Amino acid sequence: DQQVKQNSPSLSVQEGRISILNCDYTNSMFDYFLWYKKYPAEGPTFLISISSIKDKNEDGRFTVFLNKSAKHLSLHIVPSQPGDSAVYFCAATYLGNEKLTFGTGTRLTIIP
Amino acid sequence: NAGVMQNPRHLVRRRGQEARLRCSPMKGHSHVYWYRQLPEEGLKFMVYLQKENIIDESGMPKERFSAEFPKEGPSILRIQQVVRGDSAAYFCASSPPAANTEAFFGQGTRLTVV
Numbered sequence: 084d085q086q087v088k089q090n091s092p093s094l095s096v097q098e099g100r101i102s103i104l105n106c107d108y109t110n111s112m113f114d115y116f117l118w119y120k121k122y123p124a125e126g127p128t129f130l131i132s133i134s135s136i137k138d139k140n141e142d143g144r145f146t147v148f149l150n151k152s153a154k155h156l157s158l159h160i161v162p163s164q165p166g167d168s169a170v171y172f173c174a175a176t177y178l179g180n181e182k183l184t185f186g187t188g189t190r191l192t193i194i195p
Numbered sequence: 196n197a198g199v200m201q202n203p204r205h206l207v208r209r210r211g212q213e214a215r216l217r218c219s220p221m222k223g224h225s226h227v228y229w230y231r232q233l234p235e236e237g238l239k240f241m242v243y244l245q246k247e248n249i250i251d252e253s254g255m256p257k258e259r260f261s262a263e264f265p266k267e268g269p270s271i272l273r274i275q276q277v278v279r280g281d282s283a284a285y286f287c288a289s290s291p292p293a294a295n296t297e298a299f300f301g302q303g304t305r306l307t308v309v
Contacts, residue, residue, distance in 0.1 A: 089237075124302075124305075126199070126286050126288075126302045127300045129298075129299065181226065181290075182243050182254075183240065184240065185230075185238040186237055187236060
């Protein structure tokens with residue numbers, strides 16, 4: 084039962100353009116969502132998060148949007164840079180659960 | 196403040212041997228999580244521990260796998276009688292004792308069973 088889904092296994096974007104990574108979830112209890120970035124042979128690195136009381140959170144080039152009614156969130160990276168090439172994981176949790184439920188990841192490639 | 200430390204980074208074991216993976220959480224973090232990533236898959240939750248307590252082990256295989264987080268020392272994930280299917284990257288994460296906060300991950304231990 085995949086409660087967090089990232090339906091695009093890969094995405095290629097031109098440098099300088101916007102990268103949009105999508106994530107859907109099925110568990111209505113989830114109230115806190117995170118994005119992690121992972122380079123090969125390294126652990127995931129926290130990028131940005133959003134609470135369900137918000138619909139948008141911005142940090143520099145990264146913005147996460149949450150649509151609770153659609154159970155959908157997205158990560159926007161603008162402008163995209165070569166160093167953004169990595170695998171991006173969406174994760175979700177809820178108060179009292181603590182553990183993170185991860186999606187399967189999207190491999191983002193930024194084309195110079 | 197050192198990050199989450201995992202060792203070894205790489206571990207090779209023959210079928211039937213035991214594998215021990217260690218994780219030292221970040222300073223001030225009392226919550227430890229173990230995740231497994233199989234090739235081409237996302238990270239799957241295995242177990243959540245606090246000092247001397249297993250809080251949630253719903254993701255742990257029922258046999259051969261065990262985890263502990265003693266009062267002193269690192270958290271240990273132990274896999275007995277390893278099989279080829281145990282080959283994966285095992286990641287440890289830690290977080291402070293607060294709800295809905297990000298977990299910080301170690302660099303992982305890549306276990307290869309030959």
